[in-house]
Amino acid sequence: MQYTISDVAKRAGVSTATVSKVINDKMYVSSRTKEKVLKIMNELNYTPNVSASNLAKKVTKNILYADRFYKGIPFKNPHMFDIICGAEDELSRRGYHLTLLNLDKDTKKIEQILEDTMTSKSADGMILNGALVTPRIERIMLNFDFPQICIGKPNFDTILSWIDINNSLSANMAVEHLLNLGCRKLAFMGGQSGDEIFIDRLRGFQIALQKNDIIVQEEFITYNEPDIDVIYNSAMQLLQSPNRPDGIICTNSLMAVGTMRAIKSMKLTMPDDIALVAFDDYPYTPLISPKPTVIEIDVFSLGVHAVSHLMRKIKDPATIIQTYTALPRLIKRETS
Amino acid sequence: MQYTISDVAKRAGVSTATVSKVINDKMYVSSRTKEKVLKIMNELNYTPNVSASNLAKKVTKNILYADRFYKGIPFKNPHMFDIICGAEDELSRRGYHLTLLNLDKDTKKIEQILEDTMTSKSADGMILNGALVTPRIERIMLNFDFPQICIGKPNFDTILSWIDINNSLSANMAVEHLLNLGCRKLAFMGGQSGDEIFIDRLRGFQIALQKNDIIVQEEFITYNEPDIDVIYNSAMQLLQSPNRPDGIICTNSLMAVGTMRAIKSMKLTMPDDIALVAFDDYPYTPLISPKPTVIEIDVFSLGVHAVSHLMRKIKDPATIIQTYTALPRLIKRETS
DNA sequence: CTGAAAGCGCTTACAG
DNA sequence: CTGAAAGCGCTTACAG
Numbered sequence: 059m060q061y062t063i064s065d066v067a068k069r070a071g072v073s074t075a076t077v078s079k080v081i082n083d084k085m086y087v088s089s090r091t092k093e094k095v096l097k098i099m100n101e102l103n104y105t106p107n108v109s110a111s112n113l114a115k116k117v118t119k120n121i122l123y124a125d126r127f128y129k130g131i132p133f134k135n136p137h138m139f140d141i142i143c144g145a146e147d148e149l150s151r152r153g154y155h156l157t158l159l160n161l162d163k164d165t166k167k168i169e170q171i172l173e174d175t176m177t178s179k180s181a182d183g184m185i186l187n188g189a190l191v192t193p194r195i196e197r198i199m200l201n202f203d204f205p206q207i208c209i210g211k212p213n214f215d216t217i218l219s220w221i222d223i224n225n226s227l228s229a230n231m232a233v234e235h236l237l238n239l240g241c242r243k244l245a246f247m248g249g250q251s252g253d254e255i256f257i258d259r260l261r262g263f264q265i266a267l268q269k270n271d272i273i274v275q276e277e278f279i280t281y282n283e284p285d286i287d288v289i290y291n292s293a294m295q296l297l298q299s300p301n302r303p304d305g306i307i308c309t310n311s312l313m314a315v316g317t318m319r320a321i322k323s324m325k326l327t328m329p330d331d332i333a334l335v336a337f338d339d340y341p342y343t344p345l346i347s348p349k350p351t352v353i354e355i356d357v358f359s360l361g362v363h364a365v366s367h368l369m370r371k372i373k374d375p376a377t378i379i380q381t382y383t384a385l386p387r388l389i390k391r392e393t394s
Numbered sequence: 395m396q397y398t399i400s401d402v403a404k405r406a407g408v409s410t411a412t413v414s415k416v417i418n419d420k421m422y423v424s425s426r427t428k429e430k431v432l433k434i435m436n437e438l439n440y441t442p443n444v445s446a447s448n449l450a451k452k453v454t455k456n457i458l459y460a461d462r463f464y465k466g467i468p469f470k471n472p473h474m475f476d477i478i479c480g481a482e483d484e485l486s487r488r489g490y491h492l493t494l495l496n497l498d499k500d501t502k503k504i505e506q507i508l509e510d511t512m513t514s515k516s517a518d519g520m521i522l523n524g525a526l527v528t529p530r531i532e533r534i535m536l537n538f539d540f541p542q543i544c545i546g547k548p549n550f551d552t553i554l555s556w557i558d559i560n561n562s563l564s565a566n567m568a569v570e571h572l573l574n575l576g577c578r579k580l581a582f583m584g585g586q587s588g589d590e591i592f593i594d595r596l597r598g599f600q601i602a603l604q605k606n607d608i609i610v611q612e613e614f615i616t617y618n619e620p621d622i623d624v625i626y627n628s629a630m631q632l633l634q635s636p637n638r639p640d641g642i643i644c645t646n647s648l649m650a651v652g653t654m655r656a657i658k659s660m661k662l663t664m665p666d667d668i669a670l671v672a673f674d675d676y677p678y679t680p681l682i683s684p685k686p687t688v689i690e691i692d693v694f695s696l697g698v699h700a701v702s703h704l705m706r707k708i709k710d711p712a713t714i715i716q717t718y719t720a721l722p723r724l725i726k727r728e729t730s
Numbered sequence: 731c732t733g734a735a736a737g738c739g740c741t742t743a744c745a746g
Numbered sequence: 747c748t749g750a751a752a753g754c755g756c757t758t759a760c761a762g
Contacts, residue, residue, distance in 0.1 A: 120493070136475070155516070341678075446739035741753085
């Protein structure tokens with residue numbers, strides 16, 4: 059049997075209005091009646107029904123995390139779920155819930171899903187994968203005047219709010235590290251040209267080199283498919299060139315595996331012959347030796363920050379947030 | 395501006411009761427008025443306010459997924475999030491939402507979190523990590539009579555509902571496969587004795603061998619820490635013994651990497667000298683060659699099934715579900 | 731400081 | 747088939 063606010067009111071000999079005030083810790087209730095009410099609430103083990111409270115307050119205390127949650131994606135992209143964990147953490151601290159909104163439905167288009175959920179008023183705001191946002195979706199979001207923040211800058215000019223990793227800055231960090239070690243011929247083991255994260259990191263790489271008056275050698279920048287053999291061969295070519303690099307940055311952990319395999323097969327040693335820095339510990343670092351120096355990015359915190367910004371926006375809907383949150387950390391290990 | 399049910403009623407010239415009936419597709423409303431109402435709803439782009447509807451219906455259309463969502467867990471245990479994706483998929487198909495309930499709070503104990511959320515009536519049911527369930531938590535759940543299902547059988551006798559992977563059956567599948575290939579001396583590269591998944595798989599291994607009248611050789615069962623060098627050495631010992639196994643089952647993908655490294659360094663070939671089957675493609679299979687034969691387990695479906703059972707339990711709270719859902723699939727590749 | 735009353739936006743017997 | 751009215755369990759001006 060569940061008690062309601064009127065059960066409490068009755069037993070405490072006060073009105074439901076007064077009980078409501080102590081529940082919500084409003085001022086203007088005498089400490090005597092407050093205590094009395096609290097005592098009854100305790101005895102009855104009473105907790106307010108949040109649905110009723112939310113309806114009356116016209117809030118939901120609920121935030122949506124909108125992305126594509128299809129089968130297997132946690133294996134492909136665990137980062138996304140670490141962001142979600144960060145968002146959940148910060149939301150629950152603020153008395154909010156995080157519910158998942160799957161934009162990957164064969165029956166409905168993304169636009170339709172978003173419109174329906176916004177009109178149904180089932181959440182106070184939304185965290186949205188920026189990569190999924192189109193100008194058309196931007197318009198829908200603005201029409202509804204629904205508090206939102208994108209994870210990842212949309213790939214067009216927008217007045218939506220977003221928060222993103224500063225990949226360029228992270229690459230800069232890797233470059234500075236290698237330059238400090240005395241490296242002067244830096245190579246970049248990159249992904250494919252459609253991979254925005256890689257492209258940002260590459261840009262950071264290039265800018266950092268220019269800033270240090272080092273010429274960017276085009277042949278030292280490689281574009282690789284995510285296949286271990288392709289990467290290996292690509293690295294071999296780099297290492298066999300008469301003008302061999304003395305420092306290599308790998309855009310992810312798979313690149314690091316392939317590249318280090320090549321370095322070892324050339325009987326070169328790290329960091330003496332060649333220093334190496336990789337992005338992302340995950341998922342292959344446990345497998346490789348020597349342990350690679352790595353730039354780690356705290357995506358959990360990205361989720362936390364996204365929520366903080368979204369909350370500001372809920373309070374003041376006019377706010378626009380567009381910000382890079384860097385949070386890279388260099389973990390120096392055995393390859394540099 | 396958001397329209398309400400009375401706006402619709404007014405413009406359609408009917409009562410809100412009637413509008414409610416067409417929203418909920420109740421019978422006993424003439425097709426003429428139904429059409430009229432639908433037309434207005436469409437014109438106004440009206441969607442019912444779910445909070446209000448839920449309050450009146452005394453439901454929330456919300457299911458909690460309760461587990462520990464701390465920083466970094468998606469990297470350690472992406473399976474958990476694939477289960478979540480499966481649950482979300484099935485829930486949204488049924489008009490429910492999935493919200494995360496983090497049991498990993500330093501300010502509150504698990505018991506307290508569960509009690510508070512259940513009394514607050516913010517969900518109609520709960521999916522709960524069975525590994526976290528204690529007899530004390532069992533009592534709380536039963537007290538509240540709250541529809542629940544555990545993912546993973548709790549490690550004590552319980553009348554809570556649970557659904558689990560049939561690890562034992564999966565191991566059986568691996569054994570049968572190797573026996574069919576003619577192997578007779580099977581080894582098992584296992585994890586640590588506290589790892590329940592491994593223990594279940596080991597049991598399946600042993601039972602399958604006994605069923606086939608093959609003696610289980612104790613020295614062929616190894617217990618290994620999750621460290622690549624430890625695994626390698628353990629496998630080497632197995633391979634160097636005078637009585638070398640002709641088939642090996644690896645309890646996970648890390649075991650497969652270490653074991654295959656040992657096999658290769660012994661200049662043995664797969665599957666001719668030795669056949670190998672591993673559990674889990676993830677995360678290391680992309681790195682290894684030859685491509686390992688693997689028993690894959692569909693955890694996304696586990697989430698889907700958990701939801702189906704939970705829904706039955708919501709309809710009929712007396713239902714108790716305790717079931718193994720196997721869903722293993724053998725993917726034959728180059729090592730067997 | 732306290733309470734009566736209206737309201738949040740729906741649904742549900744019930745009467746017609 | 748349709749609608750008036752009470753109800754879901756809270757909150758919020760407002761009057762006292």
